[in-house]
Amino acid sequence: MRKVTCRCETSFDADLPEEIDLDGEGGASDGVLDEILNGDFLAVTCPNCGSLLKPELRVRLFSKKKGLDIVVLPELERGTLYSGTAGIPAGSEAIVGYVELYERARILADSLDPDAIEILKLWMIEKAEEQSPDGDISVSYAGKKGDKLAFHLSGLKEGEIAVLPIDPATYEKILADKAKRMREPPFDRVFKGPYRSVRILELDDSD
Numbered sequence: 001m002r003k004v005t006c007r008c009e010t011s012f013d014a015d016l017p018e019e020i021d022l023d024g025e026g027g028a029s030d031g032v033l034d035e036i037l038n039g040d041f042l043a044v045t046c047p048n049c050g051s052l053l054k055p056e057l058r059v060r061l062f063s064k065k066k067g068l069d070i071v072v073l074p075e076l077e078r079g080t081l082y083s084g085t086a087g088i089p090a091g092s093e094a095i096v097g098y099v100e101l102y103e104r105a106r107i108l109a110d111s112l113d114p115d116a117i118e119i120l121k122l123w124m125i126e127k128a129e130e131q132s133p134d135g136d137i138s139v140s141y142a143g144k145k146g147d148k149l150a151f152h153l154s155g156l157k158e159g160e161i162a163v164l165p166i167d168p169a170t171y172e173k174i175l176a177d178k179a180k181r182m183r184e185p186p187f188d189r190v191f192k193g194p195y196r197s198v199r200i201l202e203l204d205d206s207d
């Protein structure tokens, strides 16, 4: 049971899990990836006003079969991750917020490699920053579009999201030599800790 508070100020105990075994009951074969992709993940109805709530709660997703162990933190706890106080268990990976969870579910559903996707994202961010040095650029994987991999880029133009199609051959090339890239700057920093995201590089920018 997890404590949830509605906008109507009702607090109640919701039957929501703290851990989900993707290999087991209620896991991937029972559609948990689809729930994440459809926006139904950890959704609960308020017993007082009937609103559908999607509280951002800390939840751990794991799969022995896929070699996955991911702790999803609420966006509000991003700072604890950066300061090393989020209490991520050794060997677990961290993801922040449901936007990043959606992206990871999309990557898993499309059988792509999350590390190779991060490497591609940084390349796109650097290209965009050349065009818009002051923009608050962010990129996320959005799914397959035809035979391309589609990425959403925001921050280039105020309020606009650009769709960047990437050729599968480009992805395959990155995937093929990712081990080498991961040892080189700045990727040695991206893949050092539990938060294997290009956003970890923001920490240096803010100095």
Ligand SMILES: [Zn+2]
Binding pocket: 006, 007, 008, 009, 010, 046, 047, 048, 049, 050, 051
């Ligand atoms: Zn309510």
